[in-house]
Amino acid sequence: MAIGFLDELINVPGEWLRAEGPESDIVISSRIRLARNFSGFFFSNILEGEARRQLIEMVREAIAKTSLLKESEFFYNDKLTAVDNEFLVERHLISREHAREKRERAVCLMKDEIISLMILEEDHMRIQMLQSGFKLKEVWGTMDTLDSQLEKSLPYAFHPEFGYLTACPTNVGTGIRISSMLHLPALVMIKQLSKVLQALQKMNLAARGMYGEGTQATGNFFQISNQITLGLDELDIVDSLEKVIRQIIGHEREARQALLKSRKFRLQDQIGRALGILKNSYIISSNETMTLLSMARLGLDLSLIGGMNTRMLNELFLLIQPSHLQRIAKRTLSAKERDIRRAELVRERLKSVELA
């Protein structure tokens, strides 16, 4: 059952890669995550057996009472295979940590993948909303509603002075993490990105790779997120992050224009070569593919490449990931087999793509 539902997902890109919404040439996605814990239970790490099962059922019942999650699917971890778990991680629907948890846990998903809930991750419940394009405020609006709907039937652990209590003190207060995934190839190319990252650090913002904490920034994708969760209103956090991201977008756009002006041939060359390799390789790693697809995406944004749209290209970023390849193949693949299948898939998908 679980697998059937996940198999349906493979045919569409995850919401965060749909290339819709404002500024979607640079802002891949807007994401908000809330951490919530319940009074009357130990924190997840020391919660065991029957209590875990009780907590999961309590959340499941609460979900059933909301309007926003009426159409959701609910999975217990014993129904999820290793490839299923990895698949959900690749689609940014659950965290690596949650995928690794062997004890009782559950996942709740909306089919459009905009809302997902992890039950018994580091916190008792983490609610995520993920949408393509730059629309943090809109996302926050829905999240706020959902949070209120769930709060009606769940005993949120809330302290009048500290706010929402969380397993890790860095999340205490609002329990909110807001992030946007940006594609910043031009800033990387003109070697201005490190400046941007330094500035972010000073503002207590974090920049991470595509797959969150501890992951490398492959393919020139950067997740920019708030670090401070305490002592601020959620809307203030959204506002200040939006302002910063708007500036970064401006810098990236300037960098792209500067490249087009001062080194058009070099730029065309890099984009062309990337496309040439993607269209003609027979063995390719996911890392190399991400790097080359990033150049192709830039080419598309600058109209230097034709014959496809951003959504198709974004979808490829996802399909080339290990467990997506295995789900397509309907079997486990060795690393070498994946490199061959990945090359085949990319050649096939980019067949009609040409330099403009």
Added chain:
Amino acid sequence: MAIGFLDELINVPGEWLRAEGPESDIVISSRIRLARNFSGFFFSNILEGEARRQLIEMVREAIAKTSLLKESEFFYNDKLTAVDNEFLVERHLISREHAREKRERAVCLMKDEIISLMILEEDHMRIQMLQSGFKLKEVWGTMDTLDSQLEKSLPYAFHPEFGYLTACPTNVGTGIRISSMLHLPALVMIKQLSKVLQALQKMNLAARGMYGEGTQATGNFFQISNQITLGLDELDIVDSLEKVIRQIIGHEREARQALLKSRKFRLQDQIGRALGILKNSYIISSNETMTLLSMARLGLDLSLIGGMNTRMLNELFLLIQPSHLQRIAKRTLSAKERDIRRAELVRERLKSVELA
């Protein structure tokens, strides 16, 4: 006048790249060069002014009396521009040394580029025959005839014990240098080429790059030639070199089959990527182009690439050289301009080439 004739040449590949003749998938060309000097003149290096002019006229008259050079063109160096000289070097019709000589010198060419004569290079006269494919004996037959025709009207400096006298002692005796240009990508890929080169050294044979002595072996092209010119009959030298080359051809063929068998994907990958870059780059050096064209040529030989023939591909090896690009552009180009024009030319020429 000179320039007009050279402009005609640009539209056809040099004879040595016509991809005709036996074993032309591996043996690009067969080349024989004879060094001849005349009694009554100092060697070229110390010969000056009027004596140089006299020598040139003497050779010109002798040429006119031969049947084989009846249709030839004759150029004095003051008619050759820097680009003309470089152009002739790139087509293997004159040596770099000859191109650099500022004093009186001359070049005689057959339009089919099979026979060329350098007058007042290191030796008074060097006769070259260059044909595509593996046919050293055939080439030697014609060369022998031409040599006899010229000898009738030229005072060859010949010593009963040492044979033909030459400016450099390494050429004394027969004055012959026989070479074949081989394309050995598979031996390079399976790392067996150094063994082959070591064996050649033991047999007193030399292996050089595409542009002769002191040049690097770019594009997996190797010129194999005799070193010993003294104490052997010309036909014996041809024979023994033929035997060795036949062995190398065998090794290269085995290596290609081994690659197809044991690492087909890797091979396809390398060939595909090379083609992908060639078809999509906007700035490319001649060295990189040679390396990538070498892979494309291997792909063509192994039927992994379609949409073109070897001759078209071979022609590209020549057209991408600096002075060929400048002759096409009809003006001097900076290195950067050449890299851009080269990429443009290659993209255009390989437009219809695809992986099979």
